[in-house]
Amino acid sequence: GDVSKSALTMLSFGLGTLPAVMGVGIMTSVLTRLSRMQRFKQVVGLFMIALALLAAMPWLNPLAIITTHTTH
Numbered sequence: 526g527d528v529s530k531s532a533l534t535m536l537s538f539g540l541g542t543l544p545a546v547m548g549v550g551i552m553t554s555v556l557t558r559l560s561r562m563q564r565f566k567q568v569v570g571l572f573m574i575a576l577a578l579l580a581a582m583p584w585l586n587p588l589a590i591i592t593t594h595t596t597h
Contacts, residue, residue, distance in 0.1 A: 559565045578585070
């Protein structure tokens, strides 16, 4: 193939991925700062517990009928 066409393709790819790479870098910096805060750790912990309970609700409900989805 043509060298200039390949170079243009690589440049386009680099420019296209630049916002995502910069976003990851910025978020890493923000999350590093937040992770040092005690309140942030507590909120994240409570959020994880809430998600776990939400995911476990079908098994925690004594009236729930758990099926194997073989009757569908």
